[in-house]
Amino acid sequence: MNDMSHLRVGIACNIRTDDSSDAQAEFDEPGTVAAISEALRAGGFEPIVLEASDGFLKKLETEKPDIVFNIAEGKFGRAREAHIPSILEYFGVPYTGSDATALAVSLDKALTKRVVRSLGIKTPDFFVIQKKNNELPGFHSGYDISDLPYPVIIKPNAEGSSKGISDACVAANPAKLREITKKAAENNRGDLLAEQYIDGREFTVGMLGNGSNLRVFEPMEIVFQKQKGLYKVYSYEVKKNYRTYIAYRCPAELTDYLKAQMVHDAKAVYEAIGCRDFARIDFRISENGKSYLIEVNLLPGLAPEYSDFPMLAEFNGISYNNLICGILHCALKRYRIEWNGMGRSVM
Secondary structure, rough: OOOOOOOOEEEEEEEEEOOOHHHHOEEEHHHHHHHHHHHHHHOOEEEEEEEEOOOHHHHHHOOOEEEEEEEOOOOOOOHHHHHHHHHHOOOOOOOOOOOOOHHHHHOOOOHHHHHHHHOOOOOOEEEEHHHOOOOOOOHHHHHHOOOOOOEEEEOOOOOOOOOOOOOOEEEOOOOHHHHHHHHHHHHHHEEEEEEEEOEEEEEEEEEEHHHHHEEEEOOOOEOOOOOOOOOOOOOOHHOOOOHHHHHEOOOOOOOOHHHHHHHHHHOOOOHHHHHOOEEEEEEEEEOOOOOEEEEEEOOOOOOOOOOHHHHHHOOOHHHHHHHHHHHHHHHHOOOOOEEEEEEEEEO
């Protein structure tokens, strides 16, 4: 048993330095890192910022945190969200949130959708447009996406926070699909996802905990009060200016059946992927009342008074500080690290 006067919590993060485009859309504002630090400090912990840059390993060795609060997005690649967790696992450092494998699976939208379908859960029809082909499947390269129903939305296959999703990313016909795909391919490094656009209401479900202690939050509806184009797209630009375009409603006005189905589906996917501690899962309800799982986010934004996950928590009676400390306590329990506010012991 190793007793310590303080529990040192490293905050692994990518800090945003350029807000002019969506290139750093998933990185965290300095204010978000400061808010997480303050929440941990208010909970009796000692926060240490560990920016996920070239000096991360040296700082990890120097600071020697007892556990890491991981919100690092990584820089590029389909497995970028798994980079920091993989390093922490290699060096035996405990950390919050899902492991490297779950993070890599969930960031790949097509792979996630295959897991979702294996569970018998509805998700929109889709097709992956591979970057290496440099042309649109179905039109030139021999692949067939002619069965994909229009409208079709084009998005990066392995990005989050609406990165790479513009306000004009929905195609109503093959000609428009070619145009949007060509532009998206020029602006993104990786593969693209062509997905059936579901015209309907949008919802998100938050989850906190593990195993029998998993808490599934009441679904929150993302209400489009104003649209930037012909289609309801929760784009990066809309998220930045959410007060103009979006209202949030929780509890959402849903039938008991649809609410239960969303909660059931979110929990099933959370467990199937092997998620840990917290996550946010997005849905759309089509105009004919069918529920479609759209996306799984294992590193949901934690910006106070801005990000969907803290909003969900607040609607469900959990303050920001309690949410941050709650995520940490979930990880401490998984690692069997007991802490009473005065010290630490590893069981």
